Amino acid sequence: MAERERAPSPPTISEVAVAAGVGRATAARTLGGYGYVSPELRERVLAAAEELGYRANALARSMSTGITHTLGVIVADIGNPFFAGVVRGISDTSRERGFDTIVLSTHESLDEEIAAMNVLIDKRVDGVIVASAAVERADVSHLTAAIEHGIPVVLIDREVSHLDLDAVVIDNRDAAREAVDSLIRAGHSRIGFVWGPTTDARPATRRELLAAAAKNLWTDAERLRGYLDALDDAGIPFDPDLIMVGAKTEQRAVDEVARMLALPDRPTAVFCSETDAMTGSLRAIRAAGLAYPADVSLIGFDDSSWAAVMDPPLTMIAQPMHELGEAAASTLLALIDGESTTRSRHTLETRLVERASVAAPPGR
Secondary structure, eight states: OOOOOOOOOOOOHHHHHHHHTSOHHHHHHHHHTOSOOOHHHHHHHHHHHHHHTOOOOHHHHHHHHSOOOEEEEEESOTTSHHHHHHHHHHHHHHHHTTOEEEEEEOTTOHHHHHHHHHHHHHTTOSEEEEOOOOOSGGGOHHHHHHHHTTOOEEEESOOOTTSOOEEEEEOHHHHHHHHHHHHHHTTOOOEEEESOOOOSSOOOSHHHHHHHHTTSOHHHHHHHHHHHHHHHHHTOOOOGGGBOOSOOSHHHHHHHHHHHHTSTTOOSEEEESSHHHHHHHHHHHHHTTOOTTTTOEEEEESOOHHHHTSSSOOEEEEOOHHHHHHHHHHHHHHHHTTOOOSOOEEEEOOEEEOOSSOOOOTTO
């Protein structure tokens, strides 16, 4: 049997250096993207590398320079259209700067987030963008571990109150206030809030409600505060029966909205602070034999294409998903380059997209 022909080995840096007529160190600096090389020599090395078909070994380059040209991204749910849009903004911006992106999804689990951060630290990424599930002071050790390893961290979508980190967010409180205020202007005073605190016991007072919300994600607490702000501005009393509590799942939203709709003085409008909260509310309204907006008006968070094609189309708060990703990537790259030394908080604007899911309360 004839011996199988062995494939030629790929060209080495030394061979590129010989072909270019330069020293190996000069070829290594040029191909590794570090240190100074004169424009003339750089051009010769790159031309020789192209002619020989040289391809840089990313692992070897990272070991010699300490730079992997890779960003890590940790999000709660990559299947969520909001996070998908954010990741696209990060990826587009990082690619323009020659950085690859590793994306890990945590399903809103702090344990999975910690594991994801350990993976990124082991892979020696140059920086991390994270939508963190951390709430308590004891939850942040994995974030500080990254920083101790020399890996800058930028928060996106959520702030973590116990850490002074760069963050790119929206004004959740103001966005929620604007949405609920639009319901009040339409004549509603019985407005349900879907995605409340995860406590099993329903808070009986405003103080208990806010204390429970403070133990949840920053975004959830801020949106609840915006809801309460709008009620206060209009002089509408807070009713704990109109607040969803318990697990943040679509099925829990179905159950809680069904409970609200069975009240003697049921809500005539519902504000949904997450996508699953909206889908759960829609299911509950239909199961009760009601329709929106004739019986119940609806406003949701995170506008997307599906909301526009619903019948009737849904009024939604639109977040600048791609822009959030762009701003987070730009902030992180500036930290990696040493261009920024002071902590920054970038707050981007939202937009209330008014469609056809809001009407005056029944009988008005």
